[in-house]
Amino acid sequence: xxxxxxxxxxxxxxxxxxxxxxxxxxxxxxxxxxxxxxxxxxxxxxxxxxxxxxxxxxxxxxxxxxxxxxxxxxxxxxxxxxxxxxxxxxxxxxxxxxxxxxxxxxxxxxxxxxxxxxxxxxxxxxxxxxxxxxxxxxxxxxxxxxxxxxxxxxxxxxxxxxxxxxxxxxxxxxxxxxxxxxxxxxxxxxxxxxxxxxxxxxx
Amino acid sequence: xxxxxxxxxxxxxxxxxxxxxxxxxxxxxxxxxxxxxxxxxxxxxxxxxxxxxxxxxxxxxxxxxxxxxxxxxxxxxxxxxxxxxxxxxxxxxxxxxxxxxxxxxxxxxxxxxxxxxxxxxxxxxxxxxxxxxxxxxxxxxxxxxxxxxxxxxxxxxxxxxxxxxxxxxxxxxxxxxxxxxxxxxxxxxxxxxxxxxxxxxxx
Numbered sequence: 001x002x003x004x005x006x007x008x009x010x011x012x013x014x015x016x017x018x019x020x021x022x023x024x025x026x027x028x029x030x031x032x033x034x035x036x037x038x039x040x041x042x043x044x045x046x047x048x049x050x051x052x053x054x055x056x057x058x059x060x061x062x063x064x065x066x067x068x069x070x071x072x073x074x075x076x077x078x079x080x081x082x083x084x085x086x087x088x089x090x091x092x093x094x095x096x097x098x099x100x101x102x103x104x105x106x107x108x109x110x111x112x113x114x115x116x117x118x119x120x121x122x123x124x125x126x127x128x129x130x131x132x133x134x135x136x137x138x139x140x141x142x143x144x145x146x147x148x149x150x151x152x153x154x155x156x157x158x159x160x161x162x163x164x165x166x167x168x169x170x171x172x173x174x175x176x177x178x179x180x181x182x183x184x185x186x187x188x189x190x191x192x193x194x195x196x197x198x199x200x201x202x203x
Numbered sequence: 204x205x206x207x208x209x210x211x212x213x214x215x216x217x218x219x220x221x222x223x224x225x226x227x228x229x230x231x232x233x234x235x236x237x238x239x240x241x242x243x244x245x246x247x248x249x250x251x252x253x254x255x256x257x258x259x260x261x262x263x264x265x266x267x268x269x270x271x272x273x274x275x276x277x278x279x280x281x282x283x284x285x286x287x288x289x290x291x292x293x294x295x296x297x298x299x300x301x302x303x304x305x306x307x308x309x310x311x312x313x314x315x316x317x318x319x320x321x322x323x324x325x326x327x328x329x330x331x332x333x334x335x336x337x338x339x340x341x342x343x344x345x346x347x348x349x350x351x352x353x354x355x356x357x358x359x360x361x362x363x364x365x366x367x368x369x370x371x372x373x374x375x376x377x378x379x380x381x382x383x384x385x386x387x388x389x390x391x392x393x394x395x396x397x398x399x400x401x402x403x404x405x406x
Contacts, residue, residue, distance in 0.1 A: 003295070004268045006249070006256030013246040016238075017231050028220050029253070030292050033266060034310070035219075037254055043216040044247035046209070050232070051240055053209030063236060065207045089233050092206070107237070 007033075059129065061105040061122045063088045077102055080133060083140040084126065084156060086149070094142065101140070104129065109143060110152040118155060126156070127163050130170060141174045210236075262332065264308040264325045266291045280305055283336060286343040287329065287359060289352070297345065304343070307332065312346060313355045321358060329359070330366050333373060344377045 007029055014025035032040060056062070057069035064070065071077060081101030085091055086109045106121040130137065141156060143149035157172050178196035179188055188196070210232055217228035235243060259265070260272035267273065274280065284304030288294055289312045309324040333340065344359060346352035360375050381399035382391055
């Protein structure tokens with residue numbers, strides 16, 4: 001069984017993507033065989049320009065087109081409320097809530113099983129950024145509530161304190177863990193329910 | 204919420220692919236932001252070369268690199284046993300069975316709901332091919348067993364007969380419908396089970 005080289009090359013490229021297996025990769029490739037060359041060229045251009053056309057914001061490391069992203073350049077936002085997130089996708093999600101602070105994008109999460117340590121993340125730039133701020137700052141640790149997300153949050157909390165930033169200058173908070181809105185107590189798992197109890201607020 | 208243009212362009216290209224929604228499209232795009240430029244360029248090259256580097260076999264319309272595909276050029280195969288399939292992916296699947304005949308790839312299936320009629324398929328070339336063959340020929344209708352696949356098979360059967368090819372010159376067969384190997388009679392649907400009974404073979 002011989003697959004033509006131009007086809008197998010594209011299948012291989014698709015297979016490298018997360019969540020795309022050999023079957024999906026060939027299905028996508030054969031689908032593209034029936035699309036106009038124009039569309040293929042547009043797709044290819046978008047791929048090559050993805051990184052050349054973007055850069056990381058010098059302040060928050062979010063992906064943007066300019067040296068300073070539109071969030072960091074927005075004077076109406078509070079530069080002293082910083083949500084630490086692991087990916088630009090998390091920024092998009094938080095932006096939908098109407099959050100009016102700024103961000104710091106780590107571009108990863110501490111994950112020893114996949115060989116990702118703190119050195120791979122933008123934590124140095126976070127410390128540098130904090131030392132440049134005066135007055136009371138709030139650092140909201142908004143990483144996932146997965147094990148890796150919790151470890152990363154814990155690591156950053158410790159690092160900030162160990163670097164000499166005291167709690168009167170920098171308040172560190174963690175997003176609430178609890179029942180998602182519309183959730184059933186009956187079906188909630190033990191850990192989520194314990195967290196929901198611990199984090200209860202006065203009514 | 205503003206997504207940088209180079210990112211939104213790639214998300215749009217991914218979204219055009221079948222089975223890829225907005226969430227997956229952005230997940231893939233942000234994943235690619237962390238891959239080397241080299242890999243992006245390779246992916247882009249594979250996309251642009253997909254169609255320019257391939258052509259349809261002049262005989263069977265399968266996708267290949269030369270004017271005549273490796274299956275049609277293979278003298279050890281029986282050129283008078285022709286499996287009619289709707290896509291090159293079906294050729295790959297049938298090749299795994301050790302089938303020793305040849306193929307005719309329709310590049311589609313008759314699907315009125317999606318505005319795909321017989322004119323969109325390679326049926327004229329099938330008739331032309333059949334008129335060039337002498338002696339007894341077997342045409343195996345190996346389209347899917349979905350409603351569209353069945354209609355396409357039925358259409359081709361009728362067309363071949365209406366074009367004056369009699370059953371002594373061209374035998375038309377349809378792949379068997381029945382229980383998949385390892386299947387449970389208990390869980391089989393009515394139609395499959397009826398087909399399995401109708402198609403029973405002497406033991």
